[in-house]
Amino acid sequence: MSVTTPLPRSVAWLGHGGLLPFVALAGLVALDPSRQPLWTLALVAYGAVILSFVGALHWAFAMLLPDLPAATRGRLYTWSTLPALVGWVAVWLGWPLAVACLVPGLGLHYLQDRRLAAHTALPAWYLPLRGRLTAVACIALTLAWLATTLG
Numbered sequence: 001m002s003v004t005t006p007l008p009r010s011v012a013w014l015g016h017g018g019l020l021p022f023v024a025l026a027g028l029v030a031l032d033p034s035r036q037p038l039w040t041l042a043l044v045a046y047g048a049v050i051l052s053f054v055g056a057l058h059w060a061f062a063m064l065l066p067d068l069p070a071a072t073r074g075r076l077y078t079w080s081t082l083p084a085l086v087g088w089v090a091v092w093l094g095w096p097l098a099v100a101c102l103v104p105g106l107g108l109h110y111l112q113d114r115r116l117a118a119h120t121a122l123p124a125w126y127l128p129l130r131g132r133l134t135a136v137a138c139i140a141l142t143l144a145w146l147a148t149t150l151g
């Protein structure tokens with residue numbers, strides 16, 4: 001289910017702008033081998049922050065969507081905390097294991113978004129935007145990993 005509303009311009013700018021650190025840091029990982037440890041740490045930290053952010057969206061959905069059954073609401077609250085924990089573990093694991101946490105974490109969270117959208121009314125723009133943002137973040141993390149592995 002979805003509610004037909006256009007993608008707000010500010011949401012588009014902020015969402016796509018949030019990809020700049022992923023893309024820039026992945027580029028720096030590939031192009032500046034002398035400071036690779038700094039760039040990979042920054043990329044992991046940013047990925048963990050973004051994973052926590054998308055988790056928090058489900059906390060907000062649990063609070064604000066009026067027609068959710070109590071069991072679904074409880075699952076959303078629980079699920080919303082897991083991405084922060086995965087991101088935290090990723091930071092501690094460091095590069096390259098962090099990528100093995102962040103990429104699946106972002107992908108699984110997008111799948112949870114799809115699952116939620118199938119049962120409640122979210123803006124029609126939400127899933128396409130989340131899909132694009134998730135794809136670019138995962139690609140940037142993966143390309144940075146490849147640069148450190150192959151480079």
